Amino acid sequence: MKRWIWFLxxxxxxxxxxxxxxxxxxxxxxxxxxxxxxxxxYQTDYVLMVAEAFQADSDLxxxxxxxxxxxxxxxxxxxxxxxIFAAQYPYAESDQELLSRLASALQTWNPSLETPLP
Amino acid sequence: xxxxxxxxxxxLTGLIIGxxxxxxxxxxxxxxxxxxxxxxxxxxxxxxxxxxxxxxxYTANGNLPRALDRLEYLGDENIARSLAEQAQRTLAExxxxxxxxxxxxxxxxxxxxxxxxxLISTKSSTPLTAIPTSPGSIQTTPFESPVPASILTxxxxxxxxxxxxxESATRIALATGxxxxxxxxxxxxxxxxxxxxxxxxxxxxxxxxxxQVLVEDQSGAPLSxxxxxxxxxxxxxxxxxxxxxxxxxxxxxFVMTPGVVYTIRLAEGSEIVLDLTPSECETPSGSRxxxxxxLRFARP
Numbered sequence: 536m537k538r539w540i541w542f543l544x545x546x547x548x549x550x551x552x553x554x555x556x557x558x559x560x561x562x563x564x565x566x567x568x569x570x571x572x573x574x575x576x577y578q579t580d581y582v583l584m585v586a587e588a589f590q591a592d593s594d595l596x597x598x599x600x601x602x603x604x605x606x607x608x609x610x611x612x613x614x615x616x617x618x619i620f621a622a623q624y625p626y627a628e629s630d631q632e633l634l635s636r637l638a639s640a641l642q643t644w645n646p647s648l649e650t651p652l653p
Numbered sequence: 654x655x656x657x658x659x660x661x662x663x664x665l666t667g668l669i670i671g672x673x674x675x676x677x678x679x680x681x682x683x684x685x686x687x688x689x690x691x692x693x694x695x696x697x698x699x700x701x702x703x704x705x706x707x708x709x710x711y712t713a714n715g716n717l718p719r720a721l722d723r724l725e726y727l728g729d730e731n732i733a734r735s736l737a738e739q740a741q742r743t744l745a746e747x748x749x750x751x752x753x754x755x756x757x758x759x760x761x762x763x764x765x766x767x768x769x770x771x772l773i774s775t776k777s778s779t780p781l782t783a784i785p786t787s788p789g790s791i792q793t794t795p796f797e798s799p800v801p802a803s804i805l806t807x808x809x810x811x812x813x814x815x816x817x818x819x820e821s822a823t824r825i826a827l828a829t830g831x832x833x834x835x836x837x838x839x840x841x842x843x844x845x846x847x848x849x850x851x852x853x854x855x856x857x858x859x860x861x862x863x864x865q866v867l868v869e870d871q872s873g874a875p876l877s878x879x880x881x882x883x884x885x886x887x888x889x890x891x892x893x894x895x896x897x898x899x900x901x902x903x904x905x906x907f908v909m910t911p912g913v914v915y916t917i918r919l920a921e922g923s924e925i926v927l928d929l930t931p932s933e934c935e936t937p938s939g940s941r942x943x944x945x946x947x948l949r950f951a952r953p
Contacts, residue, residue, distance in 0.1 A: 552671070557678070563685065572689075572690045573692065583710075584709070587710040
């Protein structure tokens with residue numbers, strides 16, 4: 536009986552060591568990730584790039600398509616998250632203004648009215 | 654008594670079983686959630702989208718230091734080459750010519766080298782000297798480094814986006830062969846570009862029969878992002894100068910197919926060069942190889 540107790544203890548110890556190694560010391564290295572997994576500051580910078588382009592071309596459909604890189608999240612939500620981060624950090628006022636303009640424009644954006652690509 | 658003689662091997666067995674179970678759980682069943690990844694880890698297609706977005710933003714704001722900061726996220730070994738290659742691919746696919754042009758413009762600007770930027774922290778308003786952030790340095794505590802480019806106010810550096818030449822097309826004009834008889838270029842009234850040079854080049858280092866195009870302004874400075882249109886019986890292709898910055902910002906080339914007769918002009922308007930076809934050259938030892946055409950367009 537005593538042997539079984541010791542056996543279970545070392546099994547649990549092994550599991551703990553395995554988890555430590557697999558989660559902390561040498562976790563699974565992910566490559567070929569998607570933009571949705573990017574760190575928030577990189578995501579925000581991408582959204583800012585979209586806002587900069589929108590400032591120049593005023594093409595809301597194109598901006599929405601560019602934001603679709605983040606998956607199913609609605610464009611308004613993506614920009615809102617970016618604005619929150621930009622305000623917290625904070626980004627330069629001019630950059631926050633660009634994000635704000637894009638967010639305002641997206642409020643009126645209707646995906647069903649988007650012209651289909653040829 | 655007999656049991657005790659077996660020793661503590663059962664403990665080692667248990668430890669190994671536990672380790673295996675732990676690793677299977679940590680690596681396969683429930684791997685650590687992958688959040689907070691870096692652009693350098695993105696799938697290639699997403700990297701291309703990210704790179705294209707950087708180029709489009711650059712054409713919108715003209716801020717080269719910011720574009721360079723962003724490009725470093727992607728961890729490309731040769732940033733200018735990655736941009737130029739993607740520009741060529743995008744152009745070939747024909748999906749988004751403006752995007753291709755933006756990538757080409759940024760490739761040219763990067764190829765010319767970024768000027769040092771003065772970065773101003775929005776928190777302290779203290780001028781800081783821009784220190785290039787190596788891609789490796791992004792593995793840090795969140796929001797420590799790199800400082801997101803977007804929070805930096807950079808001084809515009811007009812010189813960085815000018816089209817002044819820094820490199821020349823050294824690959825061309827190594828040897829000038831005898832031009833084959835062709836028609837005289839047809840002058841176009843009011844054409845902003847005229848033919849200044851038309852030479853048949855015999856150079857074994859050139860791969861394939863090339864149609865090389867150099868475009869310059871009045872002062873002889875190379876012009877990038879100039880669209881050239883090459884046509885042949887049943888086909889047409891477009892290409893831009895500056896997508897191979899290592900050969901010069903006004904340089905572009907097109908691989909010709911033997912036996913096909915080409916006509917070339919610049920989209921902005923130029924003299925039209927007719928009847929360009931690949932011809933062979935011969936070495937002193939008698940071996941034959943394809944020569945190339947070199948055309949130099951310039952503003953009058």
